[in-house]
Amino acid sequence: MDLLYKIFLDPFVQMGAAPDLLLQTLWEGLVGGVLYALIALGFVLIFKASGVFNFAQGIMVVFAGLTLVGLFGVISGLGNVNEHVAAFAALGLTVGVMFVLAVGIERLVLRPLVNQPDIILFMATFGLTYVLIGVGELIFGGEPKVMITGELFLPRGSTDWEVFGGFVSFQHIDLAAAIIASLMVAGLAVFFSKTRIGRALRAVADSHKAALSVGISLEQIWVIVWFASGLVALVTGIMWAARSDVSFALQIIALRALPVLILGGFTSIPGAIVGGLIIGVGEKLGEFYWGPLLGGGIESWLAYFIALVFLLFRPQGLFGEKIIERV
Amino acid sequence: MFYREAGQYKTSYVADQAVFPIRQDRYGIAIILLVAFVAIPFLGSTFLLQAVMIPFLIYSLAAIGLNLLTGYTGLLSLGTGAFMGVGAYACYKLTSVFPEVNILVWIIASGFVAAAIGILFGLPSLRIKGFYLAIATLAAQFFLQWCFVRIPWLVNYNVSNAIEVPQRQLGEIILTGPNSTPLTRYMVVLVIVVVMTWLASNIVHGRIGRMWMAVRDQDIAAELMGIRLLPTKLLAFAVSSFYCGVAGAMLVFLWYGGAEADTFNINQSFFVLFMIIIGGLGSLLGAYFGAALIFGLPILLRYVPAELGLPLHSATVEHLSFLVVGVLIIFFLIVEPHGLARLWQIAKQKLRVWPFPY
Numbered sequence: 001m002d003l004l005y006k007i008f009l010d011p012f013v014q015m016g017a018a019p020d021l022l023l024q025t026l027w028e029g030l031v032g033g034v035l036y037a038l039i040a041l042g043f044v045l046i047f048k049a050s051g052v053f054n055f056a057q058g059i060m061v062v063f064a065g066l067t068l069v070g071l072f073g074v075i076s077g078l079g080n081v082n083e084h085v086a087a088f089a090a091l092g093l094t095v096g097v098m099f100v101l102a103v104g105i106e107r108l109v110l111r112p113l114v115n116q117p118d119i120i121l122f123m124a125t126f127g128l129t130y131v132l133i134g135v136g137e138l139i140f141g142g143e144p145k146v147m148i149t150g151e152l153f154l155p156r157g158s159t160d161w162e163v164f165g166g167f168v169s170f171q172h173i174d175l176a177a178a179i180i181a182s183l184m185v186a187g188l189a190v191f192f193s194k195t196r197i198g199r200a201l202r203a204v205a206d207s208h209k210a211a212l213s214v215g216i217s218l219e220q221i222w223v224i225v226w227f228a229s230g231l232v233a234l235v236t237g238i239m240w241a242a243r244s245d246v247s248f249a250l251q252i253i254a255l256r257a258l259p260v261l262i263l264g265g266f267t268s269i270p271g272a273i274v275g276g277l278i279i280g281v282g283e284k285l286g287e288f289y290w291g292p293l294l295g296g297g298i299e300s301w302l303a304y305f306i307a308l309v310f311l312l313f314r315p316q317g318l319f320g321e322k323i324i325e326r327v
Numbered sequence: 328m329f330y331r332e333a334g335q336y337k338t339s340y341v342a343d344q345a346v347f348p349i350r351q352d353r354y355g356i357a358i359i360l361l362v363a364f365v366a367i368p369f370l371g372s373t374f375l376l377q378a379v380m381i382p383f384l385i386y387s388l389a390a391i392g393l394n395l396l397t398g399y400t401g402l403l404s405l406g407t408g409a410f411m412g413v414g415a416y417a418c419y420k421l422t423s424v425f426p427e428v429n430i431l432v433w434i435i436a437s438g439f440v441a442a443a444i445g446i447l448f449g450l451p452s453l454r455i456k457g458f459y460l461a462i463a464t465l466a467a468q469f470f471l472q473w474c475f476v477r478i479p480w481l482v483n484y485n486v487s488n489a490i491e492v493p494q495r496q497l498g499e500i501i502l503t504g505p506n507s508t509p510l511t512r513y514m515v516v517l518v519i520v521v522v523m524t525w526l527a528s529n530i531v532h533g534r535i536g537r538m539w540m541a542v543r544d545q546d547i548a549a550e551l552m553g554i555r556l557l558p559t560k561l562l563a564f565a566v567s568s569f570y571c572g573v574a575g576a577m578l579v580f581l582w583y584g585g586a587e588a589d590t591f592n593i594n595q596s597f598f599v600l601f602m603i604i605i606g607g608l609g610s611l612l613g614a615y616f617g618a619a620l621i622f623g624l625p626i627l628l629r630y631v632p633a634e635l636g637l638p639l640h641s642a643t644v645e646h647l648s649f650l651v652v653g654v655l656i657i658f659f660l661i662v663e664p665h666g667l668a669r670l671w672q673i674a675k676q677k678l679r680v681w682p683f684p685y
Contacts (some may be wrong), residue, residue, distance in 0.1 A: 053458045108657070109657055109661075112661040113660060113661060113664070116660075116664050117664070118457070118458070119403065119604070119608070120604075120660055120664045122458070123600075123601075123604045123656065123660055124656070124657050124660050126597065126600075126601065126653075126656060127652075127653045127654070127655075127656030127657035127660065128653065128657065129653065130649050130650070130652050130653025130656065131649075131650055131653035131654055131657070132653075133646075133649045133650075133653070134646050134647065134648075134649035134650025134651070134652075134653055135650060137645075137646040137649065138643070138646045138647070138650065142642070142646075252593070255465065255593065258462045258465060259462065259466075261459075261462060262455075262459055262462050262463065266458065266459075294477070295477045297473060297476070297477060298473065300469045300472070300473050301466060301469035301470040301473055304462070304463070304465060304466030304469060304470070305466060305470070307462070307463075307466075308451060308463055308466055311451065311454060311455060311459075311463070312454070
């Protein structure tokens with residue numbers, strides 16, 4: 001009885017007693033959710049266009065972040081360079097690196113493995129993960145690095161908003177992350193629906209064979225989607241690293257974005273975003289209000305749990321198509 | 328020339344359906360067993376036994392377990408590490424509550440605990456499959472690992488929050504604990520692994536294995552033929568978790584000698600998954616090949632540069648081994664997506680008709 005009371009009543013009483021705290025938790029959940037959504041977006045882009053479950057998305061985030069910081073270090077080491085100029089030069093070069101990476105992956109990994117079963121391609125992205133970890137550590141070393149936020153004109157500090165007799169604090173970087181993420185998603189949406197390449201991408205997503213038969217080059221499309229998800233990874237890397245550091249630990253955190261895919265469906269971009277927000281908020285609320293009951297640390301599996309419960313009621317995901325292969 | 332079945336007549340169905348119908352295969356397996364049971368214990372160094380053979384056999388068993396689930400039944404699982412952990416923690420708990428019962432009994436019994444947990448986390452497989460299921464099994468991985476950290480009862484309220492393997496004996500022979508010799512532990516592991524491989528071989532060649540493969544190849548067709556999906560899939564999860572649980576218990580009790588929750592992290596799951604995919608999905612032999620390659624490579628990478636006198640920093644070697652393993656995974660997938668077991672098959676086929684092409 002006491003336990004039931006603690007599970008079903010206590011947390012809500014707490015929420016009512018301190019609404020400012022609830023708002024703060026919700027906000028942090030949303031911010032975390034934006035980052036989950038970004039990682040999930042990278043997965044969805046690739047899965048839609050090539051049917052590859054890209055396990056390497058997490059390490060691509062880390063790799064992009066490391067490359068950016070590393071290149072900035074090199075450029076500003078050249079001598080008399082304005083730090084902002086150096087930062088944006090590094091950003092441009094990193095975009096170039098992500099493009100080269102996309103081309104390389106298409107040439108060396110995807111093309112020889114065309115028409116193989118899904119699990120083989122999935123496995124190949126595992127290999128890719130290892131390669132990127134190895135290369136990243138060899139070049140940049142294993143220790144965490146500080147992201148160049150100030151140099152990229154990303155805001156620091158926080159604003160307090162007085163409400164309900166308390167206050168809610170907004171980190172500026174989180175606001176910036178939310179804005180940039182929405183801009184990027186809007187950009188991708190326009191790209192997908194309005195441009196010629198976008199239409200080709202959607203055609204490939206619907207059917208590889210039909211797309212081939214109308215003269216769409218699969219190789220080109222794959223380079224484009226891998227490049228696009230590389231860019232998403234770069235943005236995610238900057239935003240995530242701005243809150244902590246760039247380190248290989250991020251790669252494990254990225255695994256927590258996977259339940260978002262169950263929730264949103266593997267092929268739905270809106271699903272990735274809404275799912276990301278739901279998982280982010282659910283995780284923070286659960287950890288804050290129900291976590292102490294179980295001894296804390298439940299963040300590590302709560303997202304999966306939410307996704308599994310959700311599956312019971314809606315197996316095709318939030319926006320998933322019914323035809324998705326589910327038993 | 329040497330590998331040809333000309334002149335070997337089969338006069339009964341039993342002979343025709345044998346696991347090794349060709350005489351050379353039977354000799355081969357006998358020689359391998361002879362080497363494993365006689366030559367290695369007598370000639371192998373402590374290093375070979377402790378650092379190579381014991382973990383290789385244990386990982387092979389885990390890989391067989393995952394292969395039953397992923398290779399034979401077609402259910403992708405990323406929770407292997409956690410199921411191994413369940414076995415290890417169950418074994419520890421059982422042997423500390425009932426210390427008078429022989430540890431070997433508990434190593435096997437812990438497999439049943441893992442099987443029960445496996446069934447529980449196999450339930451989502453009834454509604455989803457493919458990568459969706461893989462992510463759902465990650466829930467098992469993270470939840471169970473959290474349990475290992477947060478429930479001190481599992482480790483008898485140790486201060487270190489880790490499993491400390493107690494000393495257990497069979498008669499006069501010390502089986503586990505710091506005083507046991509690598510030789511005894513190797514023999515124990517070997518016997519368990521050989522027996523369980525033999526059992527697995529019988530399972531997959533029998534009715535259950537055929538049911539699993541039918542579900543893997545086309546679940547709707549399998550259902551139409553009267554195979555009930557629910558019990559079949561859950562049985563696969565149970566048997567697979569049983570194997571993983573036993574492997575996990577052996578990993579801690581007969582190799583590490585102690586373990587904390589992090590031993591059974593997600594990388595352990597991936598490690599075993601690599602083995603079965605590189606080795607060959609749906610092949611017991613592949614599990615051994617995969618374990619040998621994935622487990623042996625890092626060891627080779629660690630010792631070969633040192634032997635050649637290359638002055639490499641240990642951290643650099645670590646990073647390089649990541650790189651090399653990654654490249655090799657991609658390379659093997661491109662060369663032979665069906666794994667080393669398939670290469671072996673091709674080689675045997677070539678040998679049968681040698682020196683002619685076909």
